[in-house]
Amino acid sequence: MPDISVGTQIFDLIFHPTDSLVFTGLLTGHIEAFSYDEQGNHEHKLSLRPSKRSCRALAIDEDGGKLWTAGKAKAIHTIDVPTGEIVETRSNAHDAPVNRMKHLTQFMFASGDDDGVVKLWDSRKPEAVRSYNQHFDFISDFLYLPDGKQLVTTSGDGTLSVIDIRSKKTEPIAQSEDQEDELLSIVPIMGGKKFVVGTQLGILSIFNRQKGWGDCVDRVPGHPHSIDTLCALPSSYPSSRSTILTGSSDGLLRAVQLFPTKLLGVVADHGEFPIERIAVDRGGEGRWVGSAGHEEVIKLTNLREVFEDEDADEDAEENEDEEEEGDGGKESKKSGSGSESSSDDNEESRDGGEQLDEDEKDEDEKEDEEKDKSETGARQNTDSSDDESEAEKNKRKRKNSKNPLHVAKRAKSGRKHVGADGSFFADL
Template identity: 30%
Template sequence: MHWKMGKLLDNVISDDIDISDEDISSDEVSIESSSLSSDSDNDRVSDVEESKAGTSALADGLSSHRGNTNEMGNLDNSDEENEVVKAILDAKQLCRNHPPSIILEDMITDICFHPAADYIGVASITGDIFMYKYNNEETNLVSTIELHLKACRDIEFSEDGRSLFSAGKDLCIGITDVETEMLTRIYEKAHEQPIYKMTIINQHVFATGDDDGVIKLWDLRRKENEPIFSIKEVEDYISAMITNRDAKYLVCASGDGCLTTLNIPERKMHIQSEEYDEELTCLGLFKSESKLLAASSKGKMYVYNWGEFGLHSDEFPNATKIPINCMIPVTENVVITGGENGIVRATSLFPHRQLGIVGQHDFSVETLDINKDGTLIASSSHNNDIKFWNVQYFETLNVTEPVKGGKQKRMKHNLPSSQINNRSDFFAEL
């Protein structure tokens, strides 16, 4: 059953969340728990010097040990040991190519990269918004904006990065000046039910959707804090909202299992899709915005031609049939998804192919975002953590190149961003 964050925030705190072994696909069992433990990004860059010292001591100790074994005539064992030591030392010399993880005390409800600077905004269940500055060596908290009285569910930066939009369970929409951290505008009681999702359409207009399926359009040029349009065509929560550069259509996914599309200039409903027997959870644009991808609580992905939202043109089954909670496009043809099993996975759309595991969390992945130059993605989970993955290799990845070993091999394959190697690759190097 897909976890709807809107309902979860009302009833559950993160410390009560438990995932049974049955939620983890057998396809991921090949990743050993010891490797998962070693993958933790909780170690900070401040430990680098200790690591170097430990590595040096290890090398010295092994060197001394080799001397002793040479005296005993075990030259063959020393040669083999030399290769192991060399592999350890080479690995320690590798530079970090992504920021270290961020861990909060409270549940993380949304994340959003700044469009022009190396900052990431983090929304929490307490209603606070945290701003972090990041680089490959460290992530530093630079400010805390205490804005909402209840959970802040969605945050979005304006296109120029000067304003931060936020919406939450307290029924309020806030607009904050990023530089001064001052609230420039607030819409109190913007909805009758908690706001679940928000998207910025252009410099003047933005849209919101709530737990009750109500969609509203807002125009910043109006002095009155009233929407310019409101519509309710579904009964369940609005899970995702998206538009393209033309900003003619606003496509909204819902827990009812259908897409509701609005004509923005004419301020009316355009079309509603057929209803699926599953929640539609997230949306993405591909192929120069000519294709719309919708993912579901049953792990399926539906492809629509932009402008033709009544019926999908193609359907992709998920590799593990585990609910997809979020997605982010990284190229015109590759989507990265986050699932309830904690796996961040990459999929090629055309041709359709599972590319492999980008990264992993201990708990369900709830949010994904990509930075300004497309080299980093961030993912957050119910473990109150944010992890960063360097995905620059997708720029040169040939998705049409066949992978030997069949479907199971492709499903289990870990991509370069995942810090867990395939077991076969690990043992092959020893």
């Protein structure tokens, strides 16, 4: 799909939850919206300038009727999407420039500023419902957990915190230890049981919800530069539970699989320009992933084209497994019929042996015993060689599958780590 040029740096982008429409927040303070279709055509739909200062953050409600914008001017503007008009302005909503916003429930959304202050807002009220001050550096990302009505925030101060939006307390219910690195982005994996956090040093830190938010349980290095933004794959893809999209300051949008750690490939290339935001349309369940950096364009990439080879490979593997199982069943049937015929031959030989005289019977018995001994020895040698070859195969399988990416778990001292080869992304 052709790139959508906007003419200036993009700070944030967000898709309409149901329509083929993408909104961008620009350095000039403009809000630009574009429609797109499956053939790659796009059309400019909306241009607003709520503020002369940069627009850094966007949020949209569940039906796409209201769009909230904020930025360096410290104000929050509400835009009615169907009419394209600004219907409300909350002046001086923060004491510092607003860096991130997130829609939470039907009437509630959150905002975070450069000083680490998080505020909860009711769209029906002009003033903030609550304000939180547990962070002392910029708020980099939000993640909402609807099952627990919890808001997870990441910050440049090296910690993440968890806020219960139902509680009237202005303290978080949990906050991590200092991770000794700026936390820039967060995304859920494994059905929301674990969470991946992107950091300034290019490490993916993994938190386990069941083990608490105090510290990460694993660390996956490999990105050569900071991981500024993360995004989950649509749930329709088989690998979505452990595969994420990462946007790095080196300009590459990658598909990375975790458990086991594996680079699936580069989805989009922004050249030397850092990637600020990535998102998937249709509420995260669509076919297009949008990415924006400093080169003044939106790149829309068709996920079906990127991952169709993966689906085809999985189908081929399943077919191969089924064929192997079918061949194994045929061979077992053949071997079973062979054993039946051999048993019939034995019975016939026993019946014929009754007609021999005593001397001939003794000689035949001796010959049969010697033959049985030789056959038994041959079978034992064959079985042992088969066992040895099978053991060698298993040994090779274990050796090859043990660590395909040279990932080694370090000693359990302090934090748990998953170390990866330094050349994890060296070829890209």
